[in-house]
Amino acid sequence: LFFYIPSFFSQKYPPVKFLSEKDRKRILITGGAGFVGSHLTDKLMMDGHEVTVVDNFFTGRKRNVEHWIGHENFELINHDVVEPLYIEVDQIYHLASPASPPNYMYNPIKTLKTNTIGTLNMLGLAKRVGARLLLASTSEVYGDPEVHPQNEEYWGHVNPIGPRACYDEGKRVAETMCYAYMKQEGVEVRVARIFNTFGSRMHMNDGRVVSNFILQALQGEPLTVYGTGSQTRAFQYVSLVLLSAGLMEVNDVLQGNPEEHTILEFARLIKSLVVSQSQIQFLSEAQDDPQRRRPDIRKARMMLGWEPVVPLEEGLNKTIQYFSRELEHQANNQYIPKPKAARMKKGRPRHN
Numbered sequence: 021l022f023f024y025i026p027s028f029f030s031q032k033y034p035p036v037k038f039l040s041e042k043d044r045k046r047i048l049i050t051g052g053a054g055f056v057g058s059h060l061t062d063k064l065m066m067d068g069h070e071v072t073v074v075d076n077f078f079t080g081r082k083r084n085v086e087h088w089i090g091h092e093n094f095e096l097i098n099h100d101v102v103e104p105l106y107i108e109v110d111q112i113y114h115l116a117s118p119a120s121p122p123n124y125m126y127n128p129i130k131t132l133k134t135n136t137i138g139t140l141n142m143l144g145l146a147k148r149v150g151a152r153l154l155l156a157s158t159s160e161v162y163g164d165p166e167v168h169p170q171n172e173e174y175w176g177h178v179n180p181i182g183p184r185a186c187y188d189e190g191k192r193v194a195e196t197m198c199y200a201y202m203k204q205e206g207v208e209v210r211v212a213r214i215f216n217t218f219g220s221r222m223h224m225n226d227g228r229v230v231s232n233f234i235l236q237a238l239q240g241e242p243l244t245v246y247g248t249g250s251q252t253r254a255f256q257y258v259s260l261v262l263l264s265a266g267l268m269e270v271n272d273v274l275q276g277n278p279e280e281h282t283i284l285e286f287a288r289l290i291k292s293l294v295v296s297q298s299q300i301q302f303l304s305e306a307q308d309d310p311q312r313r314r315p316d317i318r319k320a321r322m323m324l325g326w327e328p329v330v331p332l333e334e335g336l337n338k339t340i341q342y343f344s345r346e347l348e349h350q351a352n353n354q355y356i357p358k359p360k361a362a363r364m365k366k367g368r369p370r371h372n
């Protein structure tokens with residue numbers, strides 16, 4: 021005997037707001053199953069919109085959005101943005117791209133295609149259906165910056181043939197494409213330059229510093245500091261990025277937490293939050309590693325009333341809890357991956 025149980029009886033979803041036809045938008049999120057994209061998916065779903073996630077699952081994971089599968093407002097499409105996409109939408113959040121240095125350097129040509137052809141495809145879609153498009157850009161467009169802190173007007177200092185170029189230059193030309201489509205075709209575009217972000221749903225093998233240090237500290241392995249550790253970053257907890265939903269209303273604002281730390285300070289902080297006996301191990305520095313980075317968020321403050329809401333330590337503690345659960349989960353599955361050796365290869369010495 022076969023009983024049909026409609027999915028709304030058997031499935032529990034996070035609560036979603038009801039929006040009238042007029043207020044409800046059809047929103048496409050490329051890279052919506054990734055670390056940042058899946059948090060944005062949650063926010064826009066809970067706000068009551070219809071969300072279509074497009075992901076090729078190179079670094080994104082179905083697990084990150086599985087709690088929405090089957091919901092009438094949600095759709096998940098396994099699709100690579102390098103191929104054109106024909107759907108009807110009102111807004112596009114274009115996040116698709118590997119983001120961590122070891123991931124984007126794994127296949128630089130593919131990273132370039134994703135950020136160039138992928139962005140052209142999404143702008144073409146935006147033009148065709150009259151949708152507004154937000155590009156998730158990055159502080160990496162500044163390269164190894166000569167101006168500190170970085171603001172919206174700074175043009176950056178990028179090595180166009182270095183190991184990071186596939187991503188840095190890919191995102192730079194993606195920004196250029198957005199403005200060309202705006203000026204030439206009248207497409208409404210928004211560019212958000214997002215600074216170093218961390219939080220739950222980062223992949224264990226992500227290779228960025230926060231997930232590496234937390235996993236190393238939790239597993240009693242040495243924390244791998246590249247170079248002297250005197251290079252700086254300003255880290256924001258992922259919930260902050262979600263305010264970028266508001267960025268659909270305001271143009272070109274930097275997004276980040278202006279609290280700047282050296283990587284060595286950061287290693288010590290994580291060690292103490294985890295209460296870990298791990299050593300700190302110094303490895304050779306990564307080529308073209310930006311030495312100082314911090315956003316000047318005056319414009320965001322003025323235009324959005326925007327402030328970092330989650331203090332660094334609180335965000336780190338939440339992320340530590342997330343990775344502890346991940347490790348337990350993996351242990352139950354008998355498979356404990358080590359954080360990826362994320363070091364970038366030093367290139368051939370340059371002749372100066």
Ligand SMILES: O=C(O)[C@H]1O[C@H](OP(=O)(O)OP(=O)(O)OC[C@H]2O[C@@H](n3ccc(=O)[nH]c3=O)[C@H](O)[C@@H]2O)[C@H](O)[C@@H](O)[C@@H]1O
Nearest residue numbers: 119121158159160214215216217228229232244245246251
């Ligand atoms: O978030 C950003 O604004 C951009 O910058 C990041 O690049 P990066 O800042 O180099 O991010 P990490 O790989 O987390 O490295 C941060 C610093 O920690 C160092 N690091 C990294 C990993 C590690 O195990 N040890 C270590 O000392 C790196 O050399 C670097 O100086 C990533 O490329 C992107 O996710 C993003 O677009």
